Amino acid sequence: xxxxxxxxxxxxxxxxxxxxxxxxxxxxxxxxxxxxxxxxxxxxxxxxxxxxxxxxxxxxxxxxxxxxxxxxxxxxxxxxxxxxxxxxxxxxxxxx
Numbered sequence: 299x300x301x302x303x304x305x306x307x308x309x310x311x312x313x314x315x316x317x318x319x320x321x322x323x324x325x326x327x328x329x330x331x332x333x334x335x336x337x338x339x340x341x342x343x344x345x346x347x348x349x350x351x352x353x354x355x356x357x358x359x360x361x362x363x364x365x366x367x368x369x370x371x372x373x374x375x376x377x378x379x380x381x382x383x384x385x386x387x388x389x390x391x392x393x394x
Contacts, residue, residue, distance in 0.1 A: 314350050314353075330367050341372070
């Protein structure tokens, strides 16, 4: 999960409102604790198969946690449907 260059964690396959708080509570502190100022964390979203807009809230919470440490969050594998949701909510630039 951890590398010298960056920290990478994956979102679960199912991320609906019912799971969002627990996933946020697990991943945001993990990412925050594992990155340093100027570092990079990678959030792998490729496993997402069942999700709602709560998945975007989780991603944004992880982003805030990483940015608070002076690091950068890179999101990889975001499904097309999630990208469309992000556009609808005006969040696309935050997820780039």
